Structure formats: C-alpha cells, structure tokens
Amino acid sequence: MSQLIRTTITLPADLYEKLRVASFYQRKPISQLIHEGVKKILSQKKNKVIMMTLKDIEGKYRITGKKGEFNRFQFYDKLIRKKVSD
Amino acid sequence: MINLSEKRCLIDTNILVAYINQSHPLHLNAKKLFQRILKKEFKPVLSSQNLLELTAVLVEAFKISKQKAVKDVELFANDPLFEIIYPNQNVLNNFFSLMEKGISLHTVDAFLLATAIKNRIEIIITTDKKWKKINEIKTVLLT
Secondary structure, three states, X not given: OOOOOOOOOOOOHXXXXXXXXXXXXXXXXXXXXXXXHHHHHHHHHHHHHHHOOHXXXXXXXXXXXXXXXXXXXXXXXXXXHHHHHO | OOOOOOOEEEEOHHHHHHHHEOOOOOHHHHHHHHHHHHOOOOEEEEXXXXXXXXXXXXXXXXXXXXXXXXXXXXXXXXXXXXXXXXXXXXXXXXXXXXXXXXXXXXXXXXXXHHHHHHOOOOEEEEOOHHHHHOOOOEEEEOO
C-alpha cells in the first residue's frame, strides 16, 4: 500500500451531509468514499487521454481556400490592424 | 538534404494546420511527416506560440468553438511524442537582439526563432519559404 497523506478539504455543507449519509448506509468511512471518488475521476481522465490520439485529428477539418491555411504574416497583420483601429 | 534522424525539430504552425485540414494542399505531405513522427524518426518540438496560433486558427478561421478547439490542441500539447518549449527572459533578450540585427522575418516569426534558438533547436520544419533565408536555424521545407 502506498504512503498515506493526511490533508484538509473544504466541502459545501449539503454535499458533506450527503457524504455523511452515504458513509452511514454504505458502512464506509468518509475518507474511503472520497478516496474512491478521486480514483474514479482520475481513471476517467486517463481513459479519455488514451482514447483520443493524434490520428483522431488527422484531416479532421475540410476548410478550403486561404482560411484553411496558416500564413503568419497575414494572420498577425489582420490582428494588428484591428488592434490599431480599435 | 538535412538528416532529421534523432534531431529535435520545431514543427511550425502551418504544418499542424496542414495536418488537421484535409483540404489543405499539403495535407498528404503533412500526414507523411506525422507518420515519421509516430515512427520516432526525429524528435518533434512545439513552442507554446505554435499551440496558441493553432488555437486561434481553429477559433477565428475554422470557426470552431473555443471548447472544441482546446480539445484538439491539447492532443498535440499532451502527446508524449512532442516536447513543448516556452519563452523566458533569455528568449525575450534574444528576440530583441534579432530585431536589432534587422532579421528578415516577420516580427512574430522572429520571436519563434528566438524561442527555438534559446531552446537549442537546430531545425524548423515549415511550409514558409522565408525561413530558408535565415542562417540561425536550418530549415526543412514541406512543399
């Protein structure tokens, strides 16, 4: 088992009350419920990263003409002109 | 011909745009370049400036929502294949010195060049021919 860290968290009163009730009915300490919730969220994020790869964005868009290309000179000059005129 | 093997190469924003846009005239070549990246033939590097520009292209030119644009850009930013480099005080000083020398690049390109130089990048891969005139970095043109 990895090292345990004691920390302080702040929760809205109503959420804490729900957590306390869940702790009672599930017969699990509040810290364990928080532990399980955090692990669940982190694994969801990890799965999401694995699901999406660079291949998913390859040729994702079909933008024809100059709008579909990037020319730094034109891009920034348009922005600068706008800033100057504002 | 520049040998890219094992080299850290800055990928310019125009390459990223060519890769994601299948109607881009250089899309197939950009796709081939990314196949080389996936095979780890060289070490691709992106500057925070490239990611900012790509986000702006998606939002302003492609008319994608900011939320969706960020998700796309994060694919590059979070992919372990890419090294992300950032500007700091040294980059700013180098940018000023390039500007004082009258570098023949757009001002914003000069900042990208300064970021590359200070992060010891030897090669930029771009579709922009202007980079070929610069001695401070080797240029590989995607044509």
